Amino acid sequence: MRNYTTGCELGDRAAVRLSLEPAELLPANDEKPSPDEDAIPAHPLGVKPAGNGLTASWDIRPAMGGFALLPDELILILLESFDASTLRCLGAACRALYAFTRAEELWKALFIRALPSEFSWHGDWHSTYLNLPPSKVASPDCSQLFSDTLHRPFQCSHLPLPMYSSIPARNQIPRLDNLTQAEFDESWADRPFILTQPVKEWPAFKSWSVECILDKHAETLFRAEAVDWPFKTYVDYMHNNSDESPLYLFDKNFVSKMGLSDGGENKDEGGVVFWPPSCFGADLFAVLGSQRPDKEWLIIGPARSGSTFHKDPNATSAWNAVLRGSKYWIMFPGSASLPPPPGVYVSADQSEVTSPLSIAEWLLNFHEEARNTSGCLEGICGEGEVLHVPSGWWHLVVNLSESVAITQNFVPRRHLRSALDFMKHKADQVSGFRKDIADPYGLFVQRMKETYPDMLEEALLEIEAKKKRKWAEVVKSSNVSTDGGFSFGFGDESDAEVP
Numbered sequence: 001m002r003n004y005t006t007g008c009e010l011g012d013r014a015a016v017r018l019s020l021e022p023a024e025l026l027p028a029n030d031e032k033p034s035p036d037e038d039a040i041p042a043h044p045l046g047v048k049p050a051g052n053g054l055t056a057s058w059d060i061r062p063a064m065g066g067f068a069l070l071p072d073e074l075i076l077i078l079l080e081s082f083d084a085s086t087l088r089c090l091g092a093a094c095r096a097l098y099a100f101t102r103a104e105e106l107w108k109a110l111f112i113r114a115l116p117s118e119f120s121w122h123g124d125w126h127s128t129y130l131n132l133p134p135s136k137v138a139s140p141d142c143s144q145l146f147s148d149t150l151h152r153p154f155q156c157s158h159l160p161l162p163m164y165s166s167i168p169a170r171n172q173i174p175r176l177d178n179l180t181q182a183e184f185d186e187s188w189a190d191r192p193f194i195l196t197q198p199v200k201e202w203p204a205f206k207s208w209s210v211e212c213i214l215d216k217h218a219e220t221l222f223r224a225e226a227v228d229w230p231f232k233t234y235v236d237y238m239h240n241n242s243d244e245s246p247l248y249l250f251d252k253n254f255v256s257k258m259g260l261s262d263g264g265e266n267k268d269e270g271g272v273v274f275w276p277p278s279c280f281g282a283d284l285f286a287v288l289g290s291q292r293p294d295k296e297w298l299i300i301g302p303a304r305s306g307s308t309f310h311k312d313p314n315a316t317s318a319w320n321a322v323l324r325g326s327k328y329w330i331m332f333p334g335s336a337s338l339p340p341p342p343g344v345y346v347s348a349d350q351s352e353v354t355s356p357l358s359i360a361e362w363l364l365n366f367h368e369e370a371r372n373t374s375g376c377l378e379g380i381c382g383e384g385e386v387l388h389v390p391s392g393w394w395h396l397v398v399n400l401s402e403s404v405a406i407t408q409n410f411v412p413r414r415h416l417r418s419a420l421d422f423m424k425h426k427a428d429q430v431s432g433f434r435k436d437i438a439d440p441y442g443l444f445v446q447r448m449k450e451t452y453p454d455m456l457e458e459a460l461l462e463i464e465a466k467k468k469r470k471w472a473e474v475v476k477s478s479n480v481s482t483d484g485g486f487s488f489g490f491g492d493e494s495d496a497e498v499p
C-alpha cells in the first residue's frame with residue numbers, strides 16, 4: 001500500500017504557520033478573483049475547475065506536502081474525521097489546505113453533530129459553526145488551486161434554473177382547469193396532472209407568504225432535514241446561503257405546531273385553512289384514524305432546494321399544492337418492469353434508492369438524457385396549483401424560486417390494491433406508522449373490512465388474480481431460466497419507495 005504522509009508531517013514552514021497563524025487571521029485577498037466564465041461567478045476563494053490547471057503557470061497545491069499526492073475526494077474524506085480546531089490549524093498551513101478545510105460540507109457536518117441550540121446564521125456553515133462575522137473570515141487568494149471537488153459544489157449552487165423550464169410538448173404534464181371525482185377514478189388516477197384552480201379558495205393560499213408565517217411563528221420550531229430550527233432562523237438561512245443542496249423545511253407536524261384545526265376532508269369546520277381537492281375522493285387510510293401513517297407536510301425552501309428522485313411511501317398517491325413560488329417536476333412511471341430514471345440506482349429488493357448526486361448535479365449530468373427517455377413527464381406547478389403524483393411514480397422536484405407548499409399522501413379508491421399489495425409484500429419497507437403498530441397491513445385490512453368491505457374484497461380478489469396471472473406468465477416464459485433458476489417478482493405496485 002502506498003505510504004501517504006499526513007498533515008502532521010508537513011514541512012517546517014507549515015509547522016511554524018500552524019502555531020502562529022490561525023486561518024481566520026490569514027491576510028485577506030484584496031484582489032477579487034476573476035470570473036472563470038460569464039454564467040457562473042468566481043469561487044469566493046478563487047478556486048478554479050481542474051481543467052484550468054493544465055495551462056496554468058503555477059499551482060499552490062504542492063505546498064500541501066503529502067496531502068498534494070492524494071485525490072481531492074480522499075482529502076475531504078480525511079478531513080471529515082477532524083474536529084474544528086484541527087481543521088483550523090491545518091488550514092493555517094497553506095492556502096491550498098485552507099481552501100480544502102473551508103469545504104462547506106465539513107462545517108455542515110460539524111454543526112449537525114454539535115446541534116447548538118443558540119446560534120446566529122452567518123451566511124455559511126463555516127462562519128456559523130465558528131460564530132464568525134464576515135469581517136473575521138479570511139479569504140486568501142486560491143486562484144492557483146485547480147480542483148473540481150472544491151469548485152463543483154459552488155458551481156452547482158449557482159446553476160441557472162430557467163433552462164429546465166422550456167419543456168418539450170411531448171413531455172408536458174397535462175394541465176386541467178377542473179376534474180370531477182368520476183373523471184379522476186375513470187382516467188386520471190394513474191397519470192400525473194396539474195390542477196390549475198383548486199386551492200385559490202384556501203385561507204392558507206391567501207395568507208401563507210413567508211412573511212405572514214414569520215409574523216405568527218417566528219419562534220416556532222420546524223423540522224428542516226436534520227435540524228429543528230425556529231422559523232426565523234430558517235428564514236435567515238433561506239435568504240442567505242450558497243449551499244449546493246439547501247436545507248429543506250419539511251415538517252409533518254405543522255398543523256398542530258401552527259395551531260390549525262385538522263378538518264380532515266371537512267372544509268366547513270372552523271379554523272381549517274386547507275383541504276384536499278375534491279377530485280381525489282376519500283383517502284382510504286382515513287379508516288385508520290389516529291393510527292394512520294404520516295399524512296401531510298409543510299414544505300418551504302429557497303430556489304434550488306427540492307426533493308431528489310423517490311417514490312412516495314406505502315405506494316400512496318400524493319397531491320402537492322404550491323402556495324408561493326413555483327416547482328419544476330420531472331416524473332417517470334415506476335413499474336418494476338421499467339428501469340429507474342437515469343442516474344438513479346435501486347437495490348435488488350428495491351428497498352434502497354441511491355441517487356449519488358445532488359439535484360443540481362443530477363440536472364447537469366442526467367437531465368438531457370432523462371428528457372429523452374420514454375415515459376418522462378415534466379411540468380411547472382405555479383402558485384395556487386396542485387400537482388398529482390400517482391402511486392408508484394418516480395419524481396424529482398426543484399423549487400424554481402423560494403416556495404411554500406403543502407402536500408398530502410393518500411390512498412385513492414383506484415390504488416387500494418397498490419397499497420395493500422405493498423403493505424403485504426414489502427412489509428419491511430412500510431413507513432410512517434407509529435412504532436407500536438406491529439402489523440400495519442393487518443390493521444388496514446381489518447379497518448377496511450369494517451368500513452368498506454366490498455371495496456376490500458374486490459381489491460384482494462384482484463391481487464390474487466394478478467398473482468395467478470404472473471405465475472402463469474413466469475411458468476410459460478421461463479420454465480428454466482438461463483442460469484438454471486427461477487426469478488419471480490411481483491409487479492408494478494410493490495416497488496421501492498423513500499419516505
Ligand SMILES: O=C(O)CCC(=O)C(=O)O
Pocket residue numbers: 297299306307312318320327395397398405407499
Ligand atoms: O415539494 C417537493 O419538494 C416534493 C415533495 C415530495 O415529493 C414528497 O413530499 O414526497
Ligand SMILES: [Fe+2]
Pocket residue numbers: 307310311312318389395
Ligand atoms: Fe414525493
